[in-house]
Amino acid sequence: MVSLTPHISIFPSRHSRPPLVLHPRHLLPPATTRLKPASASSRQPPTPSPTPYQPFRPPPSRTPDLSPDTILDTLRNRLGLWYDYAPLIAVLSHSYGFSPPSIEETTGISGVEQNRIVVASKVRESLLPSLDSETLAYFDSGGDGLLYEIRLLSNTQRAAAARWLVERRSDTRGAQELARAIKDFPRRKGDHGWEAFTYTSAGDCLAYMHFRQSREYTNPSDVQAWLERAAEEAETEAAQTRIAEELRKLLGGEEEEEDPVKVIVKVPVVRLKMGEVAESTSVMVLPVCEPNEGEIAEAPEFGTQGEFGVVVAEKGWRKWVVLPGWEPLVTSGPSTLAVSFPDARVLPWKANRWAKEEPILVIADRGVKEVEMDDGFYLVNGDDGQLAVERGVQLKEKGVEKSLAGVVLVVRPPKEEQDDQLSDEDWE
Numbered sequence: 421m422v423s424l425t426p427h428i429s430i431f432p433s434r435h436s437r438p439p440l441v442l443h444p445r446h447l448l449p450p451a452t453t454r455l456k457p458a459s460a461s462s463r464q465p466p467t468p469s470p471t472p473y474q475p476f477r478p479p480p481s482r483t484p485d486l487s488p489d490t491i492l493d494t495l496r497n498r499l500g501l502w503y504d505y506a507p508l509i510a511v512l513s514h515s516y517g518f519s520p521p522s523i524e525e526t527t528g529i530s531g532v533e534q535n536r537i538v539v540a541s542k543v544r545e546s547l548l549p550s551l552d553s554e555t556l557a558y559f560d561s562g563g564d565g566l567l568y569e570i571r572l573l574s575n576t577q578r579a580a581a582a583r584w585l586v587e588r589r590s591d592t593r594g595a596q597e598l599a600r601a602i603k604d605f606p607r608r609k610g611d612h613g614w615e616a617f618t619y620t621s622a623g624d625c626l627a628y629m630h631f632r633q634s635r636e637y638t639n640p641s642d643v644q645a646w647l648e649r650a651a652e653e654a655e656t657e658a659a660q661t662r663i664a665e666e667l668r669k670l671l672g673g674e675e676e677e678e679d680p681v682k683v684i685v686k687v688p689v690v691r692l693k694m695g696e697v698a699e700s701t702s703v704m705v706l707p708v709c710e711p712n713e714g715e716i717a718e719a720p721e722f723g724t725q726g727e728f729g730v731v732v733a734e735k736g737w738r739k740w741v742v743l744p745g746w747e748p749l750v751t752s753g754p755s756t757l758a759v760s761f762p763d764a765r766v767l768p769w770k771a772n773r774w775a776k777e778e779p780i781l782v783i784a785d786r787g788v789k790e791v792e793m794d795d796g797f798y799l800v801n802g803d804d805g806q807l808a809v810e811r812g813v814q815l816k817e818k819g820v821e822k823s824l825a826g827v828v829l830v831v832r833p834p835k836e837e838q839d840d841q842l843s844d845e846d847w848e
Contacts, residue, residue, distance in 0.1 A: 488516045495527040502564050506541035509534050539571050540564035543578060550579035558586045569595035576620075577602050584622040598622060601629040608632070616662035623655035631663060643670055688748060691832040702745030706758045706783065707737045711766070711807040716786070716799075716824055721754045741781065748783070748829045755786040756828060759799065759807070766808045767830065768797070781831040782809060788826030791815045798823035 486494075491508045499505065509529075512518035520531040529537075544559060544567055559567055559582075569592060570581045581598055584590070590598070605625040608614050613631060617624040627650040634646035647670065651663045697703060707722070709715045722733040741758050743749060749756070758781045767780075784799045791798055794813040800823045802808035809827055 486511070488512065488518075491516075492526050495523070495529060501560050502537050503541040503544050503560075506537040506564075509538055536568045537564045540567040543567040543571050546575050547578055547582055550575065551582060555583060555586050565592040566590070566595045570599045573599060573602060577622075580620065580622040584626075597629075598626050601626040604629065613662050613666075617654070617659045618656045621655045621659075623653045624659045627651070627654035627659055627663065631666070634666070640670060688746075689830045689832070690746070692743070692834045694834045696744050696834070697742055700744035702750070704743050704745055704749040705731045706741055706743065706749075706756060707733070708739040708741050708758045708760055708781075711759055711761055713801060713807065713824060716757065716759065716784075716807075719757045719786075723754050743783075743831065746829065752783075752785045752828050753787040755825075756783060757786065757825075758783050758831075761807075766802075766806070768809060768811055768814075778833055778835075780833075782827060783829040783831065784825035784827050786825040789822050789824070791821055791823055797827040799825045799827055 486508075491512055494500070494505050494508060495512075509523060512523055513520075518526075520534055523534060524530050540563070544556070544563075547556065547567075566585055567582070570578050570585075573581060581595070581602060584598060585595055588594070602622060602625045605617070605619055605628060608628070611632065612635065614628065617628040617631075619625065630646050630650040630653065634643045634650065637643050637646065644667065647663055647667050651660060651667070654660045654663055705722070707719045709719050720733040720735045720737050722731055724730060725732050743758075761780050761782060763778070764780050766782075782799065791812050794811070794816065796812045797809050798812060798815060799807060800810055800815065800820065802810075807824070815821075815823065
C-alpha cells in the first residue's frame with residue numbers, strides 16, 4: 421500500500437529557500453497605520469483652514485461710536501482741542517447726513533471754519549512722523565489757520581514750513597506768503613540769483629521771493645528794504661552771501677557788468693488785480709483794437725470834458741476797456757489805445773511759461789511813432805506781416821525810423837493767485 425504522506429527532508433536541497441523566521445516586531449502594524457489612543461487624539465488642536473486673501477482692510481475707526489447729540493454738544497462747546505473735535509464733523513456728515521449749514525446752525529461753527537479745521541487736522545496728522553511734540557504743541561491753540569495755509573505743500577515741505585512758522589512765530593499772513601514762496605521757487609529756475617538759494621530750505625524760498633521783489637523797484641531805499649528783509653530770512657550761507665553782494669553793490673555804488681543780451685525794462689508789465697478797477701480813485705477808458713494795422717489807424721482819439729470827466733470820443737467805437745489810472749496811462753496822449761493779443765509771444769522776451777497761456781493788452785501811444793530810444797519798445801509790422809513789439813535798437817539796425825505806436829504799458833489779465841511782475845531777465 422502506497423502512502424500519500426509527503427516526504428519532508430530536514431536537509432535543504434539546492435533549490436529550496438531558507439525558512440522565514442519572524443521577529444516579534446514584525447507582528448506589529450506599520451508606524452503609519454498605528455492608531456493613537458482616543459484620549460491622545462482628542463487633545464490635538466484641529467488644523468486651521470487657510471485664511472482667504474483680503475486685498476483691502478478698512479482702517480479701524482479712530483472716533484468712538486457717539487450719538488449725534490453727544491457730537492453736537494462736543495462741537496457746540498468746543499470740548500477739547502480743535503484737532504480733537506475736527507474729525508467729528510466728518511462723522512456728522514457721513515454717518516448722520518448733516519450738511520455744513522445744518523452743522524453751523526446747530527453748533528455755531530461756520531462752514532468756512534469747518535473746512536479749515538478739518539483740512540488743518542489732516543495736515544497736522546501728516547506732520548506727526550516729522551515733528552516733535554514740542555513743535556506740534558505750538559499749533560494747539562489757533563494753529564489751524566497756519567496749517568491750513570500749507571495744505572498744498574508736500575509732506576517734506578510741510579515739515580520745513582511748520583518748523584519755520586514756529587521759529588519765527590509767524591501769523592496766518594506769513595504762513596500764506598511762505599507757502600506761496602515754496603510753491604513758486606521751482607518755477608523760477610534760471611532767474612537772476614536762483615542758483616544761490618536752496619529749495620529744501622523754507623527760509624531760502626521766502627528770501628528768494630523777496631530778493632526778486634527788490635529788483636522790481638528803482639528807488640534805492642525800497643531795494644535796500646527788500647534785500648534786508650531777504651537777508652533776515654535766508655538760512656543757507658550761499659543765500660546770505662548772494663544777498664550781501666547785492667547790498668554791497670547797492671550801498672557801495674557798484675554796478676553790475678552789463679550783459680549785451682539783457683536790457684533793463686523801460687516798459688512796465690503789470691497784472692491787473694481782482695477788483696483793482698473798482699478800488700481805484702481814477703480810471704482810464706481806452707479803445708480796444710485787434711492786432712491789425714488798419715484798425716489801429718481807425719481807432720478814435722478821446723478826451724474828457726466837464727467837471728464829471730465825461731469821456732468824449734471823436735467817433736463811435738465798439739470795444740473799450742477800463743483800467744486803473746496808472747501813471748504811464750495818465751501821462752500818455754489822447755491817441756493812446758489798447759491792442760488785444762491772444763498770447764504774449766509777440767513781445768521781445770525769453771520764452772516764459774505764461775507766454776502761451778494768457779492774452780495780453782499792449783497799451784500804445786500813436787503819438788509816439790519816431791524810433792528814438794534804443795531801449796524803448798515800439799509796435800510795428802513784423803517780418804511775417806503780423807504785428808509785434810520790438811526794441812528800438814533792433815529797429816534802428818534794420819533801418820526802421822517810424823513805427824505804428826510807442827508801447828506804454830503791457831497788461832496781463834487778473835488772476836486769483838497773483839504772480840509777481842516780469843523780471844528784467846525775461847526781456848531779451
